[in-house]
Amino acid sequence: MPPGIQVALPAAVLGAAALLVWFAGAAGLRVGRPLAATSAWIALAALCLLWLPRRGIAELAGPNLIPGARLLFRLDAVSFAFGLCVLVPAALLLTFQRRGWRESGAAALTVAAALLAVLADGILSTSLFWGSAATLLLVQLRADHERATEVFWPALLAGWLALVWAGVALEVTSGTAVYTAVPVTAMTSATFLLIAAAAALGSGLVPWRPWTAEMWDRPRLYGGSLAVAVLFPIGFYLLVRAYAADGGRWPSAWLNVLLGVLGVVIALMSALRAQAAPTRREFLSEGLPGLGGYALLAFAVGTPIGISAGVTTLLVAAGLAALLPLLPEGPESRSAPLLLALVAGAPPAATFAARALVLMAGFEAGEGWGFLAVAAVVAWLLGFAGAARAGHLPARPRGAEAAGSAAGAGLAAVALLAGGALLGQVVSRVSVPATAEVLSGAPGAIGGGGVAVLTTAGGWAAVALGLPLLVLVLLPILVSRRSLPAATADAPEPPLRLPWTGIAAGVGARLSGLSVPEQYRSLVNPRAVEAAMGRGQPLLWAVLLLALAVAVNR
Amino acid sequence: MPWEDLGAHLLALLIYPGGLAALALGLAAEIGAAWALVPERGGLAEAARGTLRALRLQPMNLAPLAAWAWVLALAAASQLAAPFNRVPPAERNSLVAAAALLGATWLAWSWGWGRRAASPPLVLAVQACWLLAVLLPSLGPGNLRPQALGAVVLGGQVPLKLACGVLYLACLPALLMLLPESAPQGPPGAVARPRTPEEAGFGVLRVLLWMPACGLFTSLFFPSADDALGLLRFLVVTAGAAAVAIAVAANLTRRPAGVTRLLYLRLALPFAGFSVLVAALTVVFIH
């Protein structure tokens, strides 16, 4: 057995389950959903058992991808944290969402590919599995419905190409694209921008409505929600590894500022869209992009607290990615306002604690970062308003199937609600070690010893305050016989009208209306040129040969 | 398990400065507000009776939303730099207080959206200004602990603190749901008898909001000390802030409809912009 083979164990479990599901399904044995779900939970357990007891870094070297570039895997604190980000929502979704046996097998295989993408040690290895996961998801999405794939695929493919280019650029300049082996001088701003573009496109970190939100426009959520859950963390994984590749910093300070501003803009735009959403589903679709903006801001801050906050936010986002598509949409969904407040980040939920930690990182960093943090708080405020309004919106658009699972939503909601109280543990056991992996001479910056999160800017008494709040919030919910107000039929007016509504359509119409003036069309008519070529016009070829002959002898 | 720490936070949540203390101060302020906003109902005693009638609850028919909002109000109170607050200063955080207050308010709105004369856009604008007033003073020191911010009374921070203090006070009436546009459950004294548990619940919420909302003003802009004089100063300033809020609200409710909106959008928002400018200059020139 090659050394470090255990690194591939969690993915192998999922892959084997996929094959088993398909063979069993072909033989008429419909055990897809339970088998896929069990395999995801086993993979999650395996990952924890492999890392948590000894916390020893394990590496596995595979065959050559292309001459000079090996396939490498590495289990360390970073890949463990991101492995959790992929596996936790995947396990919940595979358990509580209805899927056929074919879809369950494909889903298990997709999760395996996504997991390998964050276990991969090197840009090229990551790009292979990231691209494979995207391809598998495309198949599942198109097999169900084509809506939103027209945004999903171009974004993913563009991001993937940018990543491949970044990888080969590092290969050319330094002879390796392995995160932990790239020389500091090799990671230039241009290469980093390619990685950032890949991350932005792959995780939907764009100011306009990203593919992660478009997925919610599909009539059925099970395909899109898995895509969002497993692909969302991978872009951030690249950004975190970029710190390791460049000796604990990004190539230039202005890149930090650029991505920080982008993060805040994303959070604000997402919140603006959320507060004007016509349906509750559209409000929920902005949950993850908004939190993504916060995570991006945290990673851009670049301090130990910033990166820890970013990793923590992603772990919370993983829980949210599972909760959102599981929220019941039927008439019985009376707990909706409570769950919406949870999504918006009301204390003591993890969604609150993660945001607070990001903002504390911003205030602590000082200089302009504090202003970005203040702007992010405004986005948070808009999110609160949106959540309050969303309780009065129709659950889903006409024609969309009701989704959700009361049990699944309950489990995810309790986990997120309790997450605030457990934040100290999450930060000290997962986020801080991951930060130490990529930042040389990190932390110690976050205190609290697992029961609180204390930074120089401020603190959150996770256990001492979070636990009592949790009990005090849960108690009335459990004992009250009061049913919460149901949604009204028609959507209330949004607090803020989106200024750009209709502009996009107008610009699109104008662009489609553009055409070459009549008198110049003959000059730019590829069909005519092609027809001349096809007929083998001697004159055309003679002119071409003459022109080229002159050109090469100039 | 940090039992001592847990006890301190429970004390702060349920007794002082949250819980009982918040309820006591809140009731007094609520009665005063009801008397000031609806004087035609009669004197203070009538206002007190009316207020207590409006707050009558049925414990087994509690509204979970309102209950969550109360808890958040108490959580905000526990973060105050109030004298004799048992919560360790290092664990108090104005950001937690602000988030809790916003959460509490919007939980009320998730029930009250579209009720009465409530105007979410106005509340949104006011809360944005209020957030700036709370957070801008933290930019320079890079510290969110209320007592640390309150302790800065001299030096380059003063202009910024002045601007933010004024902005904070201007926003209090809307934040405390004293104005018809900001109170889905109706302003103090407006409701004779609650029709639903939520209406009663969110009435109680306002009672609980007085202490954290006004106390946070005191914590952020005035130094605190764990002695009798410090306690007196805290209570006086907090009550003063409440009084200013009531006075502004009383003034605004007597004016024609739409004036409140106009004043906040035409005065508060530009002033918030000015405060941001002052904060930027402070950061550039002082730090």
Add this chain to the structure above:
Amino acid sequence: MLALELVEVVVAWLGAALVVLSDGRRGVALGIALYAAGLASTLLADPLAAAALALAGLVSAGLRLRDGHRGWGTLPPGSTPRLLLCVVSGVLAAYAGASLLEGPGPAPARVAILLGGALGVARLLSTTRREAALAAATLMTLAVGGAEAAIGASQVAATVVLAAAIAAMLLGLLPAAEGEPGGA
């Protein structure tokens, strides 16, 4: 000597020009035969290659006589541009082969090769008649064989010349009638 070389080149040019100017089977066949003869005569330094190419030309010409449009069909109405092309190509080929290029092989061979290539491709690009296209392709194949023979440096030049000769004959084997399409 110079006169003889001139005659060889003129014969090759005449043959190539006939292929360009004729639409009938006889004209085309005579063109191939004349060109092959002219080309072979410029390559007498390598008798084996010369013989192979001449023989291939004659066989291919003979095969071309079996089908296609009857008669000579030389200089049909509207063939002035073709005539002009032949004259200009002849002059240019003579200039390039004799003055510009220093190799391969002797100048007459170069001119003959250039003539075969240039007029062959010109005919191929300008006709839609199958027999004419086949004849043009034959012309070019013979020219390629001639070029290989003129270079001669390659150890397997003889094989390539032989291959060119066989190719020319095989092209002659192809019928002049278009086949009917069928299947998918």
Add this chain to the structure above:
Amino acid sequence: MGPELALGFPAAGAVLAAALRRRPALALLCGGLLGVAGALALGLLWLPPAQTSFLGLGLPAAPRALLIFSALALTLVVALAPAGADRVGLLAAGLAGSAGLVAVAAAPDVLAVAVVIALLAAGHAALPGGRPFAVRMRGPGLAVALVLAGVLLQHGGDAPAFARLSALALVLALVAAAGLVPFLPELDPEEPAPASPVAWTGFFGPALAIAMVARIQPTVGPDGAPVYGALLVGLGVLNLAWGTLGAWLAEGDVAAWRYSFLADWGLALVGLGIVVPDGYAAAYLVLASVLLVRFPLYLWARPVLVGRAAGAMGPANVLLAAALAGAAPFAGFSIRLLLLRAATTVYWPLALVLGLGMLVWLAHSLRLARTLGAPRGRAAVGVVLALGFSLLLGVAPALMLALGGL
């Protein structure tokens, strides 16, 4: 006498298959057996003793590997041809083509290649089709003339201009021989597959190109090398742009398929033009994927293309679309990796241009995949095999490159 056998068996097979046309089963059996024998002879050429040739022929490793892939592609398209296809015709044409390709690969110099091209093109143009013989001969005919011109200029003197013009002529000859822009042949959608320009570009083209490059590149010399590289890259980018945009905007699906071949060829030409090992390896993999994936898929799409079956977009089609779009983990992955690495090594803006081309690429892949309809029976097996080959090229390119001695 390995090369002679590799040439003789398929040639004999083609003759037999054509002769026994009226008895399809027997024709397929004889042709098939001789074809397999030819492929085996090619395979045996890896053993040095089998490489001796009494005609002095030699088969370099890379063209030899592509010839094996061609044989594999031929086996696929004949064995798994859709119902109604003329399998005997396909086999005969394919075997004749294979023999021609072996001859091209074994040709001792570029003039010999020109001779074989003339013969091969005439044979292909003589197949029954929609366009007249003369029209179909124009591209290859021009290629022969250009090779001739190139060789004459090579020996024409020591002036650098001759070397540059020679390189120009030889590169254009390569492009004209493969039937690419700017020598794009006319397309008749109704034309039978074996006679169509798509078959020429997709089946004959790859081995032809690799063999020609193997003969041309060593002869261009230091003065011609820059022209050779720049022109190949330029024409590659032109074909890439023409192919991707054309496949996206084309009105007919047959035209879209033809343009998609052009796009592949664009990448191949760029790879050949960037004269670094990565570029050559990328070109080799692109051409292998054209032979083993795109060309067979095109033939299985014919029933939908000629309107005998309806298009569809099931999961298999989406997977095919991903493979055709060059997404990971299919052939596109390793090709893009190698090509972008080569381009970045030589001149990074070229990588940007290629990246944009690769991005536009995906616009047409779903459209093409739809034309595979709902594969059943033989077609389904074929689709699975094509996807398998694409996967192999994507995740184990080292194996395929080793076959080509790269």
